[in-house]
Amino acid sequence: MSISTIAKKLSTAAIAATVIVLGIEAVAQATVLTFDDITSTPNFAPIPNGYGGFNWNNFYYQNGSTTLVSLSGYDTGRVSGDYVSFNGFGNPALVSDSIFDFNSAYLTAAWNNGLSVTVEGFKSGATLYSKTVVVDTTQPTLVNFDYFGIDELRFTSFGGVEPDYLIETGGSGTQFALDNFTFNEKVTSVPEPTLLPAILSIATVSAGSVLRRKQLKQS
Structure with missing residues (x-):
């Protein structure tokens, strides 16, 4: 040579x-949002913008250990601590930020067994991912999404049937409980x-x- x-x-x-x-574009270590480190509330309250670095639209959090929601998905869907998040009034809920990866979350139907939850991932308004899962009120379901390089998530829930033992509590609707929201935020070094x-x-x-x-x- x-x-x-x-x-x-x-x-x-x-x-x-x-x-x-x-x-070098590096990915930070995974972060888990448990909703237990927000200011405690006796009932429920909107998740404040900035929590976890995100903007939250129609996402609330509440203490699932109270007797008012006993046996509902707010109770059985607790994975860590007492608090879970949920979509207000059963309507679509959004999470947005700069570019991030959405890894996984635990989903539980609040009132309806067989509840469908569609989770879409967007970047600059374009749909990159969409997945629909069916969940019940009895236990949380870990869903691995692996949505890479997105800037917005949209959660939409529909369907299902409320079991008799929850009808007696007076609660109803297509809300879902969400816990342990896990993501990676992209950083450039x-x-x-x-x-x-x-x-x-x-x-x-x-x-x-x-x-x-x-x-x-x-x-």
């Missing part, structure tokens, strides 16, 4: 190394501008050192 060919390959490697260092000359210098010196050793071996 000629010295010129070696030099060309070393230069290419140095440039590639620099590009890798400068243009870029070195400080002052580090660029140092990175390029190191890459150049490394390439030159390897080339000189090759020349000495051939002399």
